[in-house]
Amino acid sequence: MDECNDNWEQVRAAFQRIWGYADFRPPQGEVVRSLLSGRDALVVLPTGGGKSICFQLPALLQTGLTLVVSPLVALMENQLQELHARRLPAASLHGELPRDRRRRVLDALERGRLRLLYLSPETLLSAPVWERLCRPDVRVRGLVLDEAHCLVQWGETFRPAYRRLGAARTALRGCQAEPIAIAAFTATADSRARQTLSEVLHLRRPAQFVQSPYRANLHLNVLVMTPHGRRQRLWRFVRDRADRTGLIYTRSRRDCEYLATWLQERGCVTASYHAGLSAHERRDLEADWMSDRLRFIACTSAFGMGVNKPSVRWVVHYQAPQLLAEYVQEIGRGGRDGNPAEVLTLASEPTGWLDPEDKQRQQFFADKQRQQYERAERLARQLPSEGEVAAIARKFHDGAIALSLLHASGRIEWVDPFRYRRIQGCHRKPPLVLWEVEDFLKTRDCRWRFLLSAFGCDAEAENFRCGNCDNCR
The missing domain is CATH 3.40.50.300 (P-loop containing nucleotide triphosphate hydrolases)
Structure with a gap:
């Protein structure tokens, strides 16, 4: 001992x-x-x-x-x-x-x-x-x-x-x-x-x-807006916090670039950050933001992991992310110094009548997933009983992704990291990743309580009220 x-x-x-x-x-x-x-x-x-x-x-x-x-x-x-x-x-x-x-x-x-x-x-x-x-x-x-x-x-x-x-x-x-x-x-x-x-x-x-994802210093807010109202609300939010460090998350490169340009035209010193930029461009933008030469940037989910800035005072989602895990990861960029940070999600009204773009974006991702699953099903009928991942990737379009989906459904196993073997018997179908955040956006309950329940922290979620989210206030 x-x-x-x-x-x-x-x-x-x-x-x-x-x-x-x-x-x-x-x-x-x-x-x-x-x-x-x-x-x-x-x-x-x-x-x-x-x-x-x-x-x-x-x-x-x-x-x-x-x-x-x-x-x-x-x-x-x-x-x-x-x-x-x-x-x-x-x-x-x-x-x-x-x-x-x-x-x-x-x-x-x-x-x-x-x-x-x-x-x-x-x-x-x-x-x-x-x-x-x-x-x-x-x-x-x-x-x-x-x-x-x-x-x-x-x-x-x-x-x-x-x-x-x-x-x-x-x-x-x-x-x-x-x-x-x-x-x-x-x-x-x-x-x-x-x-x-x-x-x-x-x-x-x-x-x-x-441990639970709860961060008491992150104050969560959701606003349902029309397209024009969403842009104007973002502009007012950013303008009123010109001296504070922040991030604006979008769901696509196009929206990221459009917002950065739109805000630049209104006098903001900002830029867009996404995976389409060169490595040199991304490193320069990260350095500019870390040193406060840029107070905020418009970015996709490509930005955040590995960039640790304690003094981020606000995080805005210009569109809601697809997954609750994405949301929690991205809002976690705020308030790492323990001081309060504002978290704002600008959501379109759910019917799609006033703003069909979010609905169309959801449908696009869902359709893309279905197409990938369908290609994997077709590939399953053509696979030899054993083979090499590299050979399948060369022979079939998105062959490596199809093998990954087949592995998720229990149709193949890995002999080693480079070879697979087919499995006979019952299989399961990988679930489509749906728009998980929809119920979160609509809830009238404490938003942190909703997230605690979603991440399996049921004991902590019972009778929980953060006191700082829009619903609690």
Whole structure:
């Protein structure tokens, strides 16, 4: 017992030395203990809850390499910048790296000089990286999935490499003697999402740490507006907060660019941010916003993860997002310093008579999903009993996405991250992702109470009133 206490005091001392905090915030210490013991973990902590430290500290204290699978370059580089400022052995691999830096990272990987390596799921499963990780002298100790909700939201129809991550542990395990633990970290995961993560990642009796998404300093508001009224309300809102940092979320690149131009014409210093910009343009915009050269930007969901600015005082959704998880993630950019932040959603009236664009947008996404499912059904009839993912992707349009959907429906399993095998028997149909936020927009109940119930925090939701949302007020 004394030895365990001594070891834990060493862990706390390392935490204090590296990060300078007096002690862990609950449940950081418990998560760190679990990861140090080599156990799988599923961790759901609210935005700003200090998730990164929970997996960075165990990786730095142990020998071997921890792979951190991350969805966006900005997220990787933000965490890496903080680690390098503390002179810690970490690196990243992604498509935006200059060739000489990529070569240095691969050399450090082969020489065992890294404790943390950040990469996307696509980079992890690329041949040059995978071959190096499988070398007998490279010891992989852990696989961490950061922003794990991306597997649930994107893994079937956008970034299918996510659904193959569960096969990575077994494949890497065949190359080394030591066991590999898997941990998933996110700020938003309801019970269905947690079940999906456990199944896809093949988590083994994971330690689960689940906290509610409630942030008392985020004051939620919803306004139902006509198209003209929505623009004018946005303009007044932004004009009255010209000296405060904020974000405007839109659902498409077109709306993002249109709003930025429309606000610029009214004297606002702003810009649009979306995935269609070059990596250099996105980094410049992030830097301008972080340094307050731009007080606010109009952006799509491409902006936010990995950009940590504590003093964001307002977040506006010009259109409601599709998923409640998206909504909670995006409003979580506000008020990270603990001070109050306004959250405003400008919704169109639900019939579509006055503003058909939102209804049309919902229909577009629903139709696109149905088409992807139909292509997967057609592909299922043409698949050989076993095959390679790369070969199917080359032969069929959206072949990798179709395989991902077939995996979600139980029609195939992964032999390893690069090969599949058909499964005979009963299958389930992956559910269409519907417009989850509709009931949230219409509720007359406390908005935070609605979100707590939606994310499975039923005990906390009972008789809950935040006192700060539009319905409570």
